[in-house]
Amino acid sequence: MKAVTWRGVNEIGVEDVPEPTILNDHDMIVEVGLSATCGSDLHLMGGYIPAMRAGDVLGHEFMGTVAAVGPGVTKHRVGDRVVVVSFTSCGHCWYCRQELYSLCDNGNPNPGITEALWGQSIGGCFGYSHALGGWAGSHAPYIRVPYADQGAFTVPADVSDERALFASDAAPTGWTGAHQAGVGPGDVVAVWGGGGVGQMAARAAMIMGAEQVVVIDRYENRLDQVRTQIGAETLDYEQDDVPAALREITGGRGPDVCIEAVGMEAHSPGPQYLYDQAKQQLRLQTDRPTAVREAIYACRKGGSVFTLGVFAGLVDKFPLGAVMNKALTLRGAQQHGHRYVPEILERMSRGEVRTEHLATHVMSLDDGPAGYRMFKEKEDGCVRAVFHPHD
Amino acid sequence: MTSTRADGAVAVGERVVRRVRSALDPMTTAPPSSARSDPGWLAVTVLPDVDLETLPPPLTDLGDEVEVRVRPAAGGKGTELRARLRDGGSAGPVRRLSGTDREARLRAALREAKQVIEVGEVLRVDPAPHGERPSTPAGLLLEAWTRAAPRGGVR
Numbered sequence: 001m002k003a004v005t006w007r008g009v010n011e012i013g014v015e016d017v018p019e020p021t022i023l024n025d026h027d028m029i030v031e032v033g034l035s036a037t038c039g040s041d042l043h044l045m046g047g048y049i050p051a052m053r054a055g056d057v058l059g060h061e062f063m064g065t066v067a068a069v070g071p072g073v074t075k076h077r078v079g080d081r082v083v084v085v086s087f088t089s090c091g092h093c094w095y096c097r098q099e100l101y102s103l104c105d106n107g108n109p110n111p112g113i114t115e116a117l118w119g120q121s122i123g124g125c126f127g128y129s130h131a132l133g134g135w136a137g138s139h140a141p142y143i144r145v146p147y148a149d150q151g152a153f154t155v156p157a158d159v160s161d162e163r164a165l166f167a168s169d170a171a172p173t174g175w176t177g178a179h180q181a182g183v184g185p186g187d188v189v190a191v192w193g194g195g196g197v198g199q200m201a202a203r204a205a206m207i208m209g210a211e212q213v214v215v216i217d218r219y220e221n222r223l224d225q226v227r228t229q230i231g232a233e234t235l236d237y238e239q240d241d242v243p244a245a246l247r248e249i250t251g252g253r254g255p256d257v258c259i260e261a262v263g264m265e266a267h268s269p270g271p272q273y274l275y276d277q278a279k280q281q282l283r284l285q286t287d288r289p290t291a292v293r294e295a296i297y298a299c300r301k302g303g304s305v306f307t308l309g310v311f312a313g314l315v316d317k318f319p320l321g322a323v324m325n326k327a328l329t330l331r332g333a334q335q336h337g338h339r340y341v342p343e344i345l346e347r348m349s350r351g352e353v354r355t356e357h358l359a360t361h362v363m364s365l366d367d368g369p370a371g372y373r374m375f376k377e378k379e380d381g382c383v384r385a386v387f388h389p390h391d
Numbered sequence: 392m393t394s395t396r397a398d399g400a401v402a403v404g405e406r407v408v409r410r411v412r413s414a415l416d417p418m419t420t421a422p423p424s425s426a427r428s429d430p431g432w433l434a435v436t437v438l439p440d441v442d443l444e445t446l447p448p449p450l451t452d453l454g455d456e457v458e459v460r461v462r463p464a465a466g467g468k469g470t471e472l473r474a475r476l477r478d479g480g481s482a483g484p485v486r487r488l489s490g491t492d493r494e495a496r497l498r499a500a501l502r503e504a505k506q507v508i509e510v511g512e513v514l515r516v517d518p519a520p521h522g523e524r525p526s527t528p529a530g531l532l533l534e535a536w537t538r539a540a541p542r543g544g545v546r
Contacts, residue, residue, distance in 0.1 A: 005522040015522035023515040055522035092509040109516040112543030136520045
């Protein structure tokens with residue numbers, strides 16, 4: 001079958017790969033209907049997460065139809081239309097029972113790699129390097145889904161494929177950030193990053209009762225989506241002094257909750273960006289934490305900062321003094337999607353969560369390299385390139 | 392002899408002082424033992440209760456090579472399943488992380504036993520669909536690390 005693969009740093013290919021088979025009783029094979037690019041794929045593409053091997057199939061955000069089930073699958077049948085959480089989580093370990101699904105003890109068959117990096121391993125993720133399990137990704141006609149009863153959810157009949165697709169990763173990641181950051185009624189919430197995840201974090205914060213939500217980005221088409229599709233306010237960090245604007249908006253206090261949805265390749269105007277870029281390219285730091293720094297400085301005393309963007313390792317010039325002296329709560333997570341997807345699908349069904357606008361460019365697998373280039377360079381207002389594997 | 396008597400007297404005195412102080416202040420009871428008085432165990436925590444009679448094959452296959460113990464985890468987090476090689480075998484971090492130390496099989500067996508207990512089967516990833524894999528040094532290094540990853544890890 002045809003698949004979009006990682007061939008090397010900034011090199012995406014389309015090649016033939018074998019079809020997946022059921023290997024465990026709890027497996028399912030899904031015929032992929034739609035599969036999205038994600039901002040975190042760009043970290044793989046750029047070589048910032050160095051556990052990719054040439055030939056690895058990309059893609060972790062997808063929906064489709066059940067094509068085959070293993071003997072241990074009880075929740076799904078062939079023909080079900082499902083959306084699948086990007087993380088592989090067993091549903092039975094202590095972390096899964098605490099609904100911290102991305103921390104699953106059993107979902108990563110290569111635990112030694114992340115134990116070496118972080119001291120402990122977390123769950124696995126489709127198409128996201130051998131550090132997170134080496135699972136084949138979803139930019140292909142078929143994908144194997146382990147722990148299928150846990151990670152796959154039936155899509156309500158009145159939710160379109162284009163809407164359900166983003167219940168796989170962008171929406172539950174946003175929900176994870178807003179919920180785990182403790183957003184509550186009356187809060188003022190600032191979100192750094194107006195891509196799919198940032199928009200969904202903003203929407204989740206609004207649904208959780210935030211009084212005012214402000215999204216920060218520099219691309220006008222994204223900021224326009226935030227205003228018109230999400231209903232949140234915006235700041236352009238190339239036009240506005242963001243910390244000053246946030247202080248003004250909040251009467252000098254700063255936002256109650258600051259959610260960073262940018263990740264390890266953050267951009268900013270000014271010399272800080274050049275400094276971080278130089279250190280990252282020289283491998284003196286693995287990640288550029290520009291947006292995290294700003295979130296920490298902007299947050300109100302005693303507030304909450306959440307790192308939702310993907311980081312891999314070490315950062316420099318981290319404002320620990322501000323975290324300590326302002327009594328901030330700093331948290332982070334990959335998505336605990338299994339916890340939030342049922343609610344998200346219900347809200348999608350009621351029209352309270354709309355995501356179709358994120359799929360600005362829908363194309364075939366043959367266009368995989370072009371899709372990733374457009375997504376990376378933000379060509380033609382690309383917010384997300386989405387692949388239709390059966391075109 | 393004089394020294395032994397003196398040491399004994401000091402010890403008795405310390406015990407008396409501790410008892411008096413603990414009666415006055417509950418913060419100064421007997422000093423705790425070392426948190427790691429019996430080292431050398433690899434451990435995983437499994438959620439359901441297990442006992443030594445119901446351990447699964449990945450661990451029991453190691454037979455008399457290993458000593459196995461179970462104990463309740465703090466705060467109701469399940470059961471700590473602990474095992475160590477009878478003849479020792481601790482290695483440096485490079486050998487541990489690369490899965491080339493003597494404990495590598497035990498580390499993998501503990502992880503697999505945990506999966507059998509909690510999920511009922513050991514998760515497999517290979518063969519995973521992939522495209523052409525050229526034989527580059529970086530690719531071969533990653534492949535070797537990936538092969539070792541189920542056995543390698545921290546203590």
